[in-house]
Amino acid sequence: MDFSYTHLDALENQSIYILREAYRKFKRLAMLWSVGKDSSVMLWLLRKAFFGHIPIPCVHVDTSYKIPEMIAFRDRLAKEWGINLIVGQNRAVLDRGETFPNGRITRVECCSFLKKDALQAIIEEKDYQAVIVGIRRDEEGTRAKERYFSPRDKNFEWNFKDQPPELWDQFKTDFDAGTHIRVHPLLHWTEVNVWEYIGRENIPVVDLYFSKDGMRYRSLGCAPCTKPVQSRARTVAEIIEELRDTKIAERSTRAQDQEAEDAFERLRASGYM
Amino acid sequence: MSTLESQPNSSAHALRIVIVGHVDHGKSTLVGRLLHDTGSLPDGKFEQIQAVCRRRGMPFEWAFLLDALQAERDQNITIDVSQIWFRSATRSYVIIDAPGHKEFLKNMVTGAANADAALLLIAANEGVQEQSKRHAYLLSMLGVSQVIVLINKMDLVDYSKSVYYRIEADYRDFLAKLGIQPLRFVPITARDGVNLIAPPNDVVKWYSGPTLLRALDELTPPAPEAEGPLRFAVQDVYRFDERRIVAGRIESGTIRVGDDIVFSPNNKTSRVASIERWNAPIKDSASAGESIGIILAEQIFVERGHIGSLETQTPIETNRFRARLFWMGTRPLSTGRRYKLKLLTQEIECQLVSVDRVIDATSLDTVSGLRLSVARNEVAEVTIQARSSLVMDNHDKVAASGRFVIVDDQNVAGGGIIFGGTYVNRGRIRSTNIFWSEGTIDHRIRVERNGHRGMVVWLTGLSGSGKSTLARALETNLFNRHMQVYVLDGDNIRHGLNSNLGFSAEDRVENIRRVAEVAKLMADSGLIVITSFISPYRLDRARAREVILSASVEFIEAYVAAPLQVCELRDPKKLYKRARAGEIKNFTGIDDPYEVPENPEITVHTDRESVKESVERLLDFLIPRLQLDVAEYEI
Numbered sequence: 001m002d003f004s005y006t007h008l009d010a011l012e013n014q015s016i017y018i019l020r021e022a023y024r025k026f027k028r029l030a031m032l033w034s035v036g037k038d039s040s041v042m043l044w045l046l047r048k049a050f051f052g053h054i055p056i057p058c059v060h061v062d063t064s065y066k067i068p069e070m071i072a073f074r075d076r077l078a079k080e081w082g083i084n085l086i087v088g089q090n091r092a093v094l095d096r097g098e099t100f101p102n103g104r105i106t107r108v109e110c111c112s113f114l115k116k117d118a119l120q121a122i123i124e125e126k127d128y129q130a131v132i133v134g135i136r137r138d139e140e141g142t143r144a145k146e147r148y149f150s151p152r153d154k155n156f157e158w159n160f161k162d163q164p165p166e167l168w169d170q171f172k173t174d175f176d177a178g179t180h181i182r183v184h185p186l187l188h189w190t191e192v193n194v195w196e197y198i199g200r201e202n203i204p205v206v207d208l209y210f211s212k213d214g215m216r217y218r219s220l221g222c223a224p225c226t227k228p229v230q231s232r233a234r235t236v237a238e239i240i241e242e243l244r245d246t247k248i249a250e251r252s253t254r255a256q257d258q259e260a261e262d263a264f265e266r267l268r269a270s271g272y273m
Numbered sequence: 274m275s276t277l278e279s280q281p282n283s284s285a286h287a288l289r290i291v292i293v294g295h296v297d298h299g300k301s302t303l304v305g306r307l308l309h310d311t312g313s314l315p316d317g318k319f320e321q322i323q324a325v326c327r328r329r330g331m332p333f334e335w336a337f338l339l340d341a342l343q344a345e346r347d348q349n350i351t352i353d354v355s356q357i358w359f360r361s362a363t364r365s366y367v368i369i370d371a372p373g374h375k376e377f378l379k380n381m382v383t384g385a386a387n388a389d390a391a392l393l394l395i396a397a398n399e400g401v402q403e404q405s406k407r408h409a410y411l412l413s414m415l416g417v418s419q420v421i422v423l424i425n426k427m428d429l430v431d432y433s434k435s436v437y438y439r440i441e442a443d444y445r446d447f448l449a450k451l452g453i454q455p456l457r458f459v460p461i462t463a464r465d466g467v468n469l470i471a472p473p474n475d476v477v478k479w480y481s482g483p484t485l486l487r488a489l490d491e492l493t494p495p496a497p498e499a500e501g502p503l504r505f506a507v508q509d510v511y512r513f514d515e516r517r518i519v520a521g522r523i524e525s526g527t528i529r530v531g532d533d534i535v536f537s538p539n540n541k542t543s544r545v546a547s548i549e550r551w552n553a554p555i556k557d558s559a560s561a562g563e564s565i566g567i568i569l570a571e572q573i574f575v576e577r578g579h580i581g582s583l584e585t586q587t588p589i590e591t592n593r594f595r596a597r598l599f600w601m602g603t604r605p606l607s608t609g610r611r612y613k614l615k616l617l618t619q620e621i622e623c624q625l626v627s628v629d630r631v632i633d634a635t636s637l638d639t640v641s642g643l644r645l646s647v648a649r650n651e652v653a654e655v656t657i658q659a660r661s662s663l664v665m666d667n668h669d670k671v672a673a674s675g676r677f678v679i680v681d682d683q684n685v686a687g688g689g690i691i692f693g694g695t696y697v698n699r700g701r702i703r704s705t706n707i708f709w710s711e712g713t714i715d716h717r718i719r720v721e722r723n724g725h726r727g728m729v730v731w732l733t734g735l736s737g738s739g740k741s742t743l744a745r746a747l748e749t750n751l752f753n754r755h756m757q758v759y760v761l762d763g764d765n766i767r768h769g770l771n772s773n774l775g776f777s778a779e780d781r782v783e784n785i786r787r788v789a790e791v792a793k794l795m796a797d798s799g800l801i802v803i804t805s806f807i808s809p810y811r812l813d814r815a816r817a818r819e820v821i822l823s824a825s826v827e828f829i830e831a832y833v834a835a836p837l838q839v840c841e842l843r844d845p846k847k848l849y850k851r852a853r854a855g856e857i858k859n860f861t862g863i864d865d866p867y868e869v870p871e872n873p874e875i876t877v878h879t880d881r882e883s884v885k886e887s888v889e890r891l892l893d894f895l896i897p898r899l900q901l902d903v904a905e906y907e908i
Contacts, residue, residue, distance in 0.1 A: 016564035053513040167386030174683035
């Protein structure tokens with residue numbers, strides 16, 4: 001064979017398989033587009049799975065505090081790739097000014113209102129049965145326990161203590177009415193894999209990931225709660241090189257995770273991505 | 274947050290490892306020590322545990338490392354550590370589902386089914402134990418073929434070479450029966466780090482093999498089965514643009530542009546016009562593991578669930594098959610209940626026909642006699658009937674299409690692997706529904722379709738001994754197992770076929786001869802025939818046996834025994850009464866002899882057993898004989 005099957009091919013093929021299963025199983029399916037690097041990879045994989053098309057709507061939950069470059073990137077890509085972009089926002093909370101940047105609530109509460117509740121509202125409004133989310137097992141302890149097809153109850157709660165067995169690529173696809181499903185096609189990828197794939201496929205990502213004045217963002221979120229790290233990595237290759245030697249966790253720059261030891265677990269159990 | 278789960282920053286594929294073994298054989302200690310020795314622990318964690326142990330006045334305990342990682346979480350939500358990463362000089366590893374989980378089987382199955390390799394741990398001081406065997410059995414079912422056996426706690430047996438080799442020999446024997454050939458046996462003392470990372474030291478002078486980490490580095494990530502028979506599982510058919518693309522994954526083998534592909538189960542054939550990918554190098558073939566699309570030259574009907582193969586290597590197509598299965602459901606797997614079966618992209622309603630053996634995973638023996646259900650955590654050989662044809666392979670031929678899961682009430686509750694199926698050479702099939710190109714339908718083909726053998730079960734015994742009752746009960750039971758079964762008795766033979774016969778000695782001989790001939794024809798056509806006649810003479814029964822065997826059909830003489838006094842007391846048709854009164858002549862037992870069978874295949878005693886007990890004993894005897902040959906499987 002003139003072609004070697006690399007670990008990236010294996011990851012890609014597995015993700016495509018999962019996306020196609022989800023598309024077949026759920027008539028009302030959407031992708032959660034965070035505009036981060038993992039989302040870019042997911043959009044790319046959707047186009048791979050569906051031969052150049054993105055046949056499902058992509059939901060972006062706009063907290064209004066996103067770093068401006070992210071919104072510009074989002075709108076450009078939506079236009080270029082013909083993405084059916086759905087923007088969700090918790091207008092009520094924003095209008096009342098009950099946010100962390102306004103000093104009225106904690107970071108975790110703010111995340112809960114502006115991201116989790118906004119997502120829940122748009123899912124209910126559009127009546128999506130399932131949402132594709134680009135989380136990975138290596139990101140964080142609770143995500144390590146996830147499944148590719150992960151049910152949430154009608155209150156969006158996740159019962160991580162009793163999860164369906166997943167073997168031989170047979171996923172749980174039968175649910176009670178009202179159950180909401182999260183589909184995780186990147187679950188088996190690592191942060192480095194994501195960058196390797198971005199490099200190989202030349203996938204566009206927000207410039208914020210690349211070093212500028214000795215700083216770059218490793219994980220993207222809301223401006224007030226996301227900090228850049230010191231870095232000289234200005235290309236994908238340099239990022240991969242940098243990640244090989246890092247001892248710092250990917251989400252360590254996301255302040256909401258750090259408020260309590262289990263802050264992220266609580267957010268996730270109650271419906272966060 | 275400093276967690277162990279966040280350090281997999283190596284570019285190559287992390288090899289996924291599952292660690293199994295008997296309770297207290299040192300799984301947690303191994304993981305703790307491994308993390309420390311490979312430098313994979315968060316800073317300060319080791320010192321923290323050291324301090325805790327000192328405070329409690331106890332020796333350092335490696336297993337605490339895992340406990341500590343969990344215990345430090347908020348008490349309201351306890352998350353188990355389920356992926357632990359560590360690195361060798363050459364690559365990274367991830368340990369899936371660390372030990373100590375409550376829902377062990379369910380999680381082990383999820384973990385092991387996705388693992389590239391397994392570490393089987395055995396404590397040298399205790400040797401091979403129940404779970405050492407049970408876990409190995411599950412690994413073999415789940416298809417984890419790369420196994421390294423660690424014989425741990427060698428310090429407790431003073432690094433005895435003889436103890437080590439005895440355990441190795443024991444376990445090697447057991448694993449061989451499962452078809453597992455361990456890549457390595459490594460003597461270790463996890464607590465002291467002996468033979469984990471550092472090169473073999475003076476402690477184990479007689480051992481010259483690799484350390485654990487070296488043994489791990491020898492493993493190869495399993496490659497997709499590009500060489501096997503082509504199996505293309507159709508996921509969907511897309512028409513996003515002018516193209517009609519059949520999308521799916523190559524589960525085995527290689528597909529090439531220009532190949533003629535048969536899509537089972539409807540057996541339509543078309544040529545591959547092109548292989549579709551997006552933003553990928555153009556290539557006119559695709560191999561196992563690839564999620565691709567194909568465009569067909571002919572417009573044939575193809576849908577999700579269809580399996581594409583080459584005409585020369587078609588899969589098995591059947592609605593009835595045998596499998597080895599493990600059950601995780603809260604409710605037992607039972608006959609009479611409907612389930613959903615998922616095999617590749619096929620989803621079909623199915624039922625359990627019979628539990629052929631419940632397997633004791635530790636001895637590989639059959640656990641008990643006849644069963645109608647499989648309980649949680651049990652492993653069994655079963656026969657399954659699907660509502661319509663399923664496309665499959667024997668697991669040892671093509672793993673991906675030889676395994677399935679069973680969904681009970683929305684939940685994946687069991688998994689199984691298929692064995693013993695027969696491949697029919699379908700020759701060249703041209704878009705027709707003709708299944709066999711040859712016109713002759715022989716006994717074997719009938720048997721295959723029925724899923725069981727034809728057979729004659731010849732019940733003999735006195736009037737009133739219980740033949741009819743047993744015949745009907747047996748018929749009902751076999752029928753409910755989806756078997757083709759029919760009872761011949763006085764009611765349906767005497768009134769028609771044999772209406773010209775009386776009860777003279779000659780007529781009785783002729784009566785039995787005709788019954789035997791009819792039974793032979795019916796059994797040859799694939800049925801299970803139960804005959805229910807007194808058939809009192811040995812010679813007649815011997816002739817019947819001869820007639821039946823001449824058609825290569827098995828003849829089971831079943832003696833329904835009950836003392837004359839008991840039968841006379843029962844006297845359901847008041848025949849004994851009339852015979853005693855002289856109204857009936859030549860009545861067996863009264864004025865005509867009953868010649869007790871000298872060597873029946875089975876005897877049931879209806880005076881001492883309930884009907885249920887007799888039927889169960891008969892079924893116990895019959896079911897294995899009705900099943901198709903499975904000689905190729907040893908366990």
